[in-house]
Amino acid sequence: MQNEQLVSKLNDKRMKTRLKALKALTQDSSSQTLVMEKDNNINCVFRTVYSCFDRSPSLAVYYTYKFGMPLTGIVDYASLSSAEELIKAEKEVGGTYYCGAEVAVKAPSGERIILSAVGVPHKNVKAFNDDLSSYRNKRLAFTNALREKLNAKFKKYSISLPYAFWSLFGTVKTTSVEDLYVNLASKIIEKFKTADAITKFLTEDLALEILDDEAKKLSDESSTLYLFDLAYALKNKLKIKLPDEQLNTADHFLALCKKYGAISSATYKGGNLGDFIKQIKILGINSATAEFSAKNQEFMQEFYDKCIENDVLPIVRTLFAHPRKKPDNKFLDVELAVKYNDTASCIVGHEISSSINPEDGMFTPSTIERFPSILERIKLYSRVGTK
Numbered sequence: 001m002q003n004e005q006l007v008s009k010l011n012d013k014r015m016k017t018r019l020k021a022l023k024a025l026t027q028d029s030s031s032q033t034l035v036m037e038k039d040n041n042i043n044c045v046f047r048t049v050y051s052c053f054d055r056s057p058s059l060a061v062y063y064t065y066k067f068g069m070p071l072t073g074i075v076d077y078a079s080l081s082s083a084e085e086l087i088k089a090e091k092e093v094g095g096t097y098y099c100g101a102e103v104a105v106k107a108p109s110g111e112r113i114i115l116s117a118v119g120v121p122h123k124n125v126k127a128f129n130d131d132l133s134s135y136r137n138k139r140l141a142f143t144n145a146l147r148e149k150l151n152a153k154f155k156k157y158s159i160s161l162p163y164a165f166w167s168l169f170g171t172v173k174t175t176s177v178e179d180l181y182v183n184l185a186s187k188i189i190e191k192f193k194t195a196d197a198i199t200k201f202l203t204e205d206l207a208l209e210i211l212d213d214e215a216k217k218l219s220d221e222s223s224t225l226y227l228f229d230l231a232y233a234l235k236n237k238l239k240i241k242l243p244d245e246q247l248n249t250a251d252h253f254l255a256l257c258k259k260y261g262a263i264s265s266a267t268y269k270g271g272n273l274g275d276f277i278k279q280i281k282i283l284g285i286n287s288a289t290a291e292f293s294a295k296n297q298e299f300m301q302e303f304y305d306k307c308i309e310n311d312v313l314p315i316v317r318t319l320f321a322h323p324r325k326k327p328d329n330k331f332l333d334v335e336l337a338v339k340y341n342d343t344a345s346c347i348v349g350h351e352i353s354s355s356i357n358p359e360d361g362m363f364t365p366s367t368i369e370r371f372p373s374i375l376e377r378i379k380l381y382s383r384v385g386t387k
Contacts, residue, residue: 010059011049015085018058023092026065042292042329042337043344044069047321051076051174053182053228054323057085061093063320067327070341071096071348073317075116078103078135079174083125096385098347099125100262103135106247107279114269115253116289117262118315119351121358124260131256138246140175145243147180153240157205159187177235178321185230195221198230208237228323250283257286261354261361263347265289265315273303277310286363287313294329301336311374313362315347316340346378348385 009021046060047053055063057074060082064072072095074082083099090097100118107113120128147161154160161183192198199218202208210218210233217229257264265287266280280288290303300316307314318329331337346362354361361367362381371377 007059007062010062011054011056015058015088018056018085019088019092022058022062022089025062026093042069042327042331043071043073043315043317043340044327045073045075045317045319047076047319048074048082049173050079050081051176052178052321053231055320057082058089060320061086061089061095061097063327064095065093069327071098071344073098073100073118073344073347075100075102075118077101077174077176078132078139080120080125080129080132081173083120083122083129087122096345096348098351100347101128101132102267103132103253104245104247105250105253107250107283109279112245112247113250114267115250115285116265116267117253117257117260118265118287119347119354119362120260120262121351121354121361123355124262128256128260128262131260135248135253136174138248142243142245143175143177143180146177146240149240149243150180150184150238153238154184154187157191157201159184159191161187178231181231181235182227184234185227188230188234189221189227195219195226202233202237206238208233210237225323232322254284261358261364263287263313263350263362265313267291268303273306277306277312280312281310285312287315289315289317292316292318292329297332297336300331300340301333304336304339308374313343313346313374313378314340315343317344342378342382345382345385349381349383350385352384353381 003025006021006025010018012018012021044064046055048055048057048060060074061072072086072090074086076082078101080099080101086097086099098119100116100120102114102116104112105115144163151160161180188198188201192201195218199210199215203210214233217223218233220226223229254264264285266285266289268276268288268290277288288307293299303316304314318327331340350362359366362377367377371380
């Protein structure tokens, strides 16, 4: 019971309370039984309250600790506001971590691509975060346009979502689509009160197809995740045409990565891998990121080999952007797991090195001159990142 109370405090509004609870949880000998063997060998990346569902940086760190993950990576959308708490939290547990931000941008070809900046030097976090304000504003315009569409749909039910905005309360938060649907779910709960009435509204009035596993979750209104389960169902089931999205250019974001000493990475979303790597090389991106797939581990090897062949840092990750996400996947090939743990550790090593001296980053001209091979740099920076 005491542990449950402490875990609940990891999402307290006060950072000091969150950090104190984290310290108590990880230093209490009884909580050590929660730590599994370190066989969760995937680079796990979290989204936090600063851009997604309800998870504080302290809770992300505890999740890493609880499930024996190799490190904590927090990569919020267009926000580095989690960095301060992440750094303090990891000092409490003595863990390994890196911070970053992810954005959608327009490539020179006109297509929408996902880029991230990871391993941001600590002294540059605030300035980089300030320069991400245009990305937050564009996401704000997008979510408010979607809000108007939702309000039009729900007007006849007397449900209305207030105008959204991001504010500065010592931190900067990205207004997200998830926030919008959480607010919508909250309004529906407020109006219909019970799980039965809510499910009836979803299936009869909104004509949503609710599957058995979803219905089971939506029947338990006592669950602490009920609000998020309802929000997730609405987000995935409602047929709402998304509004047009204003995007900055890829060149703009990559210039920020270079200015502030972060590793730039492009996320692979399918298609011809060779063409994807070619695009990365043309744009001057340092790294390629792929989402882990337990069903396609042969591709994980191909992805690694293709990146190394082109002097691109390969990263494979599992993204935790929903409260119900579980760390139940792992590499079956131990040697491949080691390779990808090394590339994840490189991000940590880069963050440490470039925080001390900007010229010691993994992709600076001076480093590349001394260690031209990407494999040489992986060996060096992964060692720094695991010390």
